[in-house]
Amino acid sequence: MTGAALPRDLRYADADSDQNRGLLNRTWREPPGFWGWLTSVSHASIGKRYIVTAFVFLLLGGLEAGMMRLQLGRPENSILGPDRYNQIFTMHGTTMMFLFAVPVMLGMGLYFVPLMLGTRNVAFPRLNALGYYTYLIGGCLLYAGFLVNSGPDAGWFNYVPLAGPEFSPGKRVDIWAQTITFTEISGLIAAAQIIVTTFKQRAPGMSLNRIPLFVWSMLVMAMMVIFALPAVAVDSGFLAMDRLIDTHFFNPAEGGDALLWQHIFWFFGHPEVYIIFVPALGMVSSLVETFTRRPVFGYPVMVLSLIATGFISFGLWVHHMFATPIPQLGQSFFTAASTLIAIPSGVQIFCWIATIWSGKPRFATPFLFVLGFIFLFMIGGLTGVMVASVPFDLQVHDTYFVVAHLHYVLIGGGVFPLFGAFYYWFPKVTGRMLSERLGKLHFWLMFVGVNLTFFPMHQLGLEGMPRRVYTYLADMGWGPLNLVATLGAVVTVLGIIALLVNVVTSIRKVPDAGDDPWAGSTLEWATSSPPPAFVFENIPIADSRTPLWTSMQELQVVSGLRYDIREVLITSTLDAIPDSRHSEPLPSIWPFLTALAIGVLFIVSIFNPLGTLIGTALAAVGFLGWGLPTQQDLDEEPPVPETR
Amino acid sequence: MKSSGKRWQGDLVAAIQVLMLLATACSRYQSVQNPAGPQAQRLYSLWIFLLIVATLVFVAVISAAFLAVRRASRRPQPLRQDEATHRGLTRIVAAATGMTVVILFSFFIYSLTTGRALASLPAKSALTIHVTGVQWWWDVEYVDTVPSRRVVTANEIHVPVGVPVQIIATAHDVIHSFWVPNLHGKKDLIPGHTTATWFQADTAGLYRGQCAEFCGHQHANMALWVVAEPREAYEKWYAGQLQTPPPPSDSLARAGQDVFLSKSCVMCHNIGGTLAGSHVGPDLTHLASRRSIAAGTLANTRENLQAWIQDPQSIKPGSRMPATSLRPADLKALVAYLERLK
Numbered sequence: 001m002t003g004a005a006l007p008r009d010l011r012y013a014d015a016d017s018d019q020n021r022g023l024l025n026r027t028w029r030e031p032p033g034f035w036g037w038l039t040s041v042s043h044a045s046i047g048k049r050y051i052v053t054a055f056v057f058l059l060l061g062g063l064e065a066g067m068m069r070l071q072l073g074r075p076e077n078s079i080l081g082p083d084r085y086n087q088i089f090t091m092h093g094t095t096m097m098f099l100f101a102v103p104v105m106l107g108m109g110l111y112f113v114p115l116m117l118g119t120r121n122v123a124f125p126r127l128n129a130l131g132y133y134t135y136l137i138g139g140c141l142l143y144a145g146f147l148v149n150s151g152p153d154a155g156w157f158n159y160v161p162l163a164g165p166e167f168s169p170g171k172r173v174d175i176w177a178q179t180i181t182f183t184e185i186s187g188l189i190a191a192a193q194i195i196v197t198t199f200k201q202r203a204p205g206m207s208l209n210r211i212p213l214f215v216w217s218m219l220v221m222a223m224m225v226i227f228a229l230p231a232v233a234v235d236s237g238f239l240a241m242d243r244l245i246d247t248h249f250f251n252p253a254e255g256g257d258a259l260l261w262q263h264i265f266w267f268f269g270h271p272e273v274y275i276i277f278v279p280a281l282g283m284v285s286s287l288v289e290t291f292t293r294r295p296v297f298g299y300p301v302m303v304l305s306l307i308a309t310g311f312i313s314f315g316l317w318v319h320h321m322f323a324t325p326i327p328q329l330g331q332s333f334f335t336a337a338s339t340l341i342a343i344p345s346g347v348q349i350f351c352w353i354a355t356i357w358s359g360k361p362r363f364a365t366p367f368l369f370v371l372g373f374i375f376l377f378m379i380g381g382l383t384g385v386m387v388a389s390v391p392f393d394l395q396v397h398d399t400y401f402v403v404a405h406l407h408y409v410l411i412g413g414g415v416f417p418l419f420g421a422f423y424y425w426f427p428k429v430t431g432r433m434l435s436e437r438l439g440k441l442h443f444w445l446m447f448v449g450v451n452l453t454f455f456p457m458h459q460l461g462l463e464g465m466p467r468r469v470y471t472y473l474a475d476m477g478w479g480p481l482n483l484v485a486t487l488g489a490v491v492t493v494l495g496i497i498a499l500l501v502n503v504v505t506s507i508r509k510v511p512d513a514g515d516d517p518w519a520g521s522t523l524e525w526a527t528s529s530p531p532p533a534f535v536f537e538n539i540p541i542a543d544s545r546t547p548l549w550t551s552m553q554e555l556q557v558v559s560g561l562r563y564d565i566r567e568v569l570i571t572s573t574l575d576a577i578p579d580s581r582h583s584e585p586l587p588s589i590w591p592f593l594t595a596l597a598i599g600v601l602f603i604v605s606i607f608n609p610l611g612t613l614i615g616t617a618l619a620a621v622g623f624l625g626w627g628l629p630t631q632q633d634l635d636e637e638p639p640v641p642e643t644r
Numbered sequence: 645m646k647s648s649g650k651r652w653q654g655d656l657v658a659a660i661q662v663l664m665l666l667a668t669a670c671s672r673y674q675s676v677q678n679p680a681g682p683q684a685q686r687l688y689s690l691w692i693f694l695l696i697v698a699t700l701v702f703v704a705v706i707s708a709a710f711l712a713v714r715r716a717s718r719r720p721q722p723l724r725q726d727e728a729t730h731r732g733l734t735r736i737v738a739a740a741t742g743m744t745v746v747i748l749f750s751f752f753i754y755s756l757t758t759g760r761a762l763a764s765l766p767a768k769s770a771l772t773i774h775v776t777g778v779q780w781w782w783d784v785e786y787v788d789t790v791p792s793r794r795v796v797t798a799n800e801i802h803v804p805v806g807v808p809v810q811i812i813a814t815a816h817d818v819i820h821s822f823w824v825p826n827l828h829g830k831k832d833l834i835p836g837h838t839t840a841t842w843f844q845a846d847t848a849g850l851y852r853g854q855c856a857e858f859c860g861h862q863h864a865n866m867a868l869w870v871v872a873e874p875r876e877a878y879e880k881w882y883a884g885q886l887q888t889p890p891p892p893s894d895s896l897a898r899a900g901q902d903v904f905l906s907k908s909c910v911m912c913h914n915i916g917g918t919l920a921g922s923h924v925g926p927d928l929t930h931l932a933s934r935r936s937i938a939a940g941t942l943a944n945t946r947e948n949l950q951a952w953i954q955d956p957q958s959i960k961p962g963s964r965m966p967a968t969s970l971r972p973a974d975l976k977a978l979v980a981y982l983e984r985l986k
Contacts, residue, residue: 081961082861155858161835162818162860167779252836258819259834293722297733323821323832323856325839328759335755339748346744347737349705354733357712358723374709382698385748389755391762392694394829395676395687398821398856462691464674464825466856469864473941476674 021537023563028120028534031587039587041125042533043114043193046132048429050107050190053132054100057139061095062496064088066489069453073486075474085470086153087172091146093156094176097272098183099139101414102225105279106190108421109218111429113194115524115531116212118203118540120568123196124189125584126591126626131189133595138182141603145175152176155468157269158239160250160261165243171606174243177236178602184229184236185598191222191229198222201568202576203523204558206542210576212522213289213296216303217282220310224271224278227314232268235261245609259324266317274313276410278306280417281348284370287420288352290520291367292359295546298351305344312341322393331390338388345381349374364518365439369420372447376412380405383458398468401461407454419446419499427513430506431529438502445495452488456481521546526555539569542576586630594622674852676825680872681844683762683828690758697747708740762828763842770808770842773801777813777820777833777855779964780862781926781939786882787812795885796914798926800934802871804878808844818860824853824870832857845872852940861962867940885930888917889985900981903974908966915985925965931985938963949979 030040040046067088071080080088114122122128145151152172154163163173198211198219211219238249239261248254250261285296296302318326318334352374361367383405387393396402419442427433465478472478516525525548527536538557544550558578561567566584571577601615672678679685716722723729776783786795803809813822815833822841823830826849831841845851855866873881892898904910905919912925920928931937934944938960942948953975956965970978 082864083962086861154860159819159858162858167818167860258836292716294725298737301737323830324834325832325837328763332756332759336752339752342748343741343744347741350737350740353705353709353712354737356709357716358725358729358733359716360719360722361713361717363717371709371713375706378702378705382702385751386691386694386698389690389694389751389758391687391755391758391829392690394831395691395825397830398858462676464676464823464852464854466823466854466863468858471864 017537020563021532024534024537025532027564027566028532030533035589036587038592039129039589041121041129041585041587041591043110043122043125043128044429044531044533044535046128047107047109047111049132050103050110050135053136053139054104054107057095057099058104059496060143061092061100062493064092064095066493068092069486069489071470072472072482074483075472075476075479077471080470082470083153086155086468087146087149087151089468090152090155090176091142094142094152094179096410097156097276098180099135099142101276101410102183102187102272103135104418105218105221105276105414106187106194106225108283108418108425109194109222109279110190112425112524113197113215113218114201115428115527115535116215116522117197117201117206118523118526118536118542119197119201120535120539121566121584122193123201124193126588127189128193129588129591130595131186131193133592134182134189134598135186137595137599137603138179138186141175141182141599142179145172150175157265158261160239160242160258161252163239164250165246168243174240174606177240177243178606180232180236181240181602182598184233187225187229191225194218194222195226199573200570200579202571203540203542203547204569204571204576204578206571207575208573209300210542210545212282212545213285213299213302213306214279214282214522217279217285217306220306221275221278224275224310224313228268228271228275231264232272235264235268238264240605244605259321262321262324263317266320267314270317270320271310271313273406273409274309276414278309280373280414281306281309283417283421283424284352284373285348286520286522287366287370287417287424288355289546290424290518291362291364291370292356293362293519294355294359295521295549296351297354297358298347299545301347302351305347308344309341312337312344316341319388319393322390323397328390335388335390339385342381342385345377349378364423365434365436365443366420366424366518368440368443369416369423372443373412373416373420375447376408376416376450379455380408380410380412384409396461398466399461400457400465400467403467404454404457404461407450407457411450411454416446419443424518425524426503426506427517428524428529428531431511431513432506432509433513433517434502434506438498438505442495442498442502445491445498449488449490449492449495452491453485454488456484456488460485516548521549523547588626588630590622590626594619594626597622673850674825674854678826680826680847680849680851681828682846683843684826686758686761687829690754693754694751697751701747768808770810771803772810772812775801775811775813775822775833777815777817777822777859777866779817779860780855780866780960782822782866782868783816783923783926784868786885793886795882796927797885797930797934799868799936799939800871801868802873802878802881803845804875805845805848805872807875808842811841811843812838813841814838819857820855820859820866821857822853823856824851824868826851827870830856845870848872848874850935854940862939862960865939865941865960867936869935869940871935881933884933884986889915889929891917892981892984894980896977897981897984899974900977900979903970903978904981907970907978908968909978912965928982928985932983933986946979946983949982950975953978 030036030042071077071085110122150172152175154168154173158173158176161167198215241247242249248256250256250258252258289296315337316334318331319338322331387396387402387405423434423439460478460481513529515528523540526540538559541556541558561569561581567581568584569578570580570582572579597615597618600618601612604611604615679688772787774785774787782799784797784801788794813831813833815835820833821830822833827845828841828843831839849872851870853868853870855863892901910920912922914921914923914927916929936942937944937948938952941960942952952959953968955967956963957967
């Protein structure tokens with residue numbers, strides 16, 4: 001047995017390695033079969049499920065976008081009528097924001113944060129399973145509604161009174177409101193996992209100033225989720241109550257206020273954009289570091305920029321409401337804040353360029369996506385500063401100019417880093433490399449397609465084309481540019497097909513990646529690809545920000561965790577000094593059953609308020625079953641804190 | 645080599661021609677880029693400023709990234725991580741950040757001053773118009789202290805050139821947004837709130853506005869026309885609007901009026917001087933004087949009127965106007981009557 005053939009964390013492990021691995025495997029492996037699938041509490045399985053499910057929703061949301069582009073490809077087109085079009089654009093927005101972008105980022109966090117921190121699982125594994133199932137049920141509810149022609153049709157922002165009981169009768173908006181509630185639950189759960197895992201389960205030695213930037217970005221994003229999602233929970237709750245039990249929160253005729261909805265919605269809705277963008281920044285930092293073979297320049301500034309972005313993003317929401325009767329002086333504060341947030345973004349871009357400048361770039365597919373990100377995000381960011389100006393926004397607000405801006409930000413600033421990260425970490429998750437040729441084809445098709453689709457939309461907005469229109473008159477002269485945009489969408493679709501072909505062919509080949517195909521710097525590359533159920537046989541020690549680069553030959557490890565029960569190492573929050581051992585729960589069916597009970601609660605309550613009672617009772621049963629002691633709990637000795 | 649260069653030049657010229665064609669094919673009467681009043685002019689100048697600054701910043705950053713990539717990839721090894729390199733990079737990043745702050749600050753000041761200027765149009769001798777957004781049309785009322793000098797119309801606003809116009813706006817049902825890009829930015833019309841905005845047309849002409857806040861099925865077809873005309877033409881128009889249309893003189897139009905008053909039309913529409921007095925739908929007293937019907941969707945022609953009355957749902961699906969089945973003779977009479985409502 002040679003050291004080179006083994007995962008790096010094993011090279012200096014003790015002689016009983018095989019035996020230990022066998023024990024660990026028995027302790028940590030998931031039960032086999034479909035039952036095992038339902039009961040799994042592994043961060044890797046759940047993270048992967050989040051990512052795969054979110055990609056399915058990306059494809060669905062993309063199909064919806066394609067339908068819209070077909071309809072708008074020429075004036076007075078009749079492929080879609082207004083009823084169908086309004087459902088589709090609402091589904092597109094809701095899918096992309098709630099079912100794709102946020103869950104995929106959370107899924108990446110759930111999968112990679114424990115790996116990068118050098119721990120075996122997230123802090124609350126069963127809760128993690130519950131989070132995934134509520135997300136899945138919520139997504140299925142939305143699409144079930146759409147399939148029976150009850151897709152929501154009042155926009156992903158659901159402004160009242162249009163979304164209220166009087167102007168949106170039927171169940172469409174109720175389905176939207178409850179889908180949102182499901183995704184809020186899963187988002188909050190995943191955020192809690194990421195925060196607690198990052199604070200308490202870091203590898204010994206990984207003090208706050210050695211946490212990888214990717215993990216920092218996930219931590220900031222999780223904090224934002226904790227503060228932003230309750231707002232939309234309140235908002236969609238009020239809306240559901242207005243619609244289902246005749247409250248009048250938003251009804252001006254009864255002392256309610258239509259603007260209240262907008263304030264609460266955007267108090268969530270603007271941080272939401274940064275919830276998608278901040279983890280992408282972390283991904284870019286990881287990619288830049290690996291592909292320039294250089295630690296990212298200005299680590300403290302990068303971390304502070306991420307945190308500043310998180311804070312400032314809560315002070316921007318009124319820039320979605322510049323056309324409402326909010327006094328000018330008040331609006332100016334939001335112009336100032338919206339301008340301010342460009343500074344941390346700018347600083348990070350400068351630091352990446354500095355890193356590239358001092359490094360030695362490798363033009364692998366992930367790095368191309370980073371360069372594409374810089375190009376697209378600069379455009380989106382600059383138009384973002386433009387729309388921060390109250391007067392200018394009055395002209396372009398709710399026009400195609402904003403459609404162009406937001407897609408440059410979200411595709412350029414979110415999806416491109418995500419695709420780069422996908423190519424980068426795919427070998428770690430599957431043990432197989434993706435094809436570089438198809439990857440580059442994917443990149444160039446996407447890059448050309450996205451620019452072709454969205455760049456002309458700036459001009460369309462200036463020529464007066466409003467958003468969310470299902471058609472336009474030929475006299476308006478918007479036809480040619482819309483046709484260009486539609487052709488761009490076709491090119492983008494070809495890019496996505498290249499990605500799918502790439503994934504399918506890679507999955508079928510024999511594993512060829514090895515543990516560390518890119519010579520990465522962070523701990524996830526220290527274990528095998530894919531990682532075993534127990535992730536690390538011995539918990540690694542982080543002696544720098546880039547532990548795999550600074551200790552090329554000897555990654556030090558700590559031992560002392562039990563092999564026969566699921567234990568993780570708890571370390572102190574600031575300096576990651578080992579603190580205690582913590583036993584983790586075994587696989588369980590109860591999270592799945594509890595998720596079903598919560599599903600009953602929210603879905604039945606759309607049709608009958610009694611659903612709230614029935615669902616609460618069922619969920620209570622679920623949580624009781626969840627709390628039943630297991631054999632492991634009975635066997636386990638009380639943990640003995642280490643003395644130090 | 646040379647010939648391929650020529651071909652390349654030819655392609656470039658062709659591309660520029662296509663672009664110019666695209667630009668000129670676009671509407672000029674609903675465009676931010678064709679300002680017709682002081683506010684739209686200021687907003688257009690702000691846009692040009694933003695465009696220039698953003699282009700410069702974009703070119704600077706992308707060139708820096710390009711140079712960094714090119715330089716670094718020519719190097720055999722990454723730079724050594726020594727003090728001097730670090731200090732150099734820190735200086736450059738700090739300088740770039742400082743530039744960013746300066747640019748953003750100047751942008752902020754320019755934005756503020758523009759906002760201030762927009763809000764301070766002289767209020768003296770202003771014309772006040774109430775606009776109410778309704779799914780999916782615009783109710784327009786000219787305010788006057790003398791009740792008999794009030795004018796109610798729909799989907800078409802006439803204003804005299806060079807006179808500040810105050811729009812007092814609200815919405816009847818859901819949120820709409822009033823936006824005539826050649827004249828000013830948009831203002832949301834929110835049920836339960838009254839908002840105000842100003843504009844002034846300095847150039848006579850026709851400007852189109854369109855609802856800019858998603859308001860349901862026919863959001864796409866909720867447009868209006870602003871007709872900016874010299875004072876005399878405006879006064880003439882206003883005097884015309886104050887007149888009650890005379891009772892129809894010929895038998896066809898009289899038959900048409902009977903159709904109007906005996907069919908469902910009368911349930912929703914108002915025609916001055918008749919028993920039709922409902923205000924659910926647009927006021928039709930001077931329908932024939934307007935350029936368009938169905939809120940800027942169709943030109944006001946005989947054929948379009950007929951088609952609209954018979955089957956509005958195929959033209960604006962989801963519209964609040966129901967189809968009215970009429971015998972051909974009745975339809976002809978009705979349209980003849982409507983065409984006389986000058």
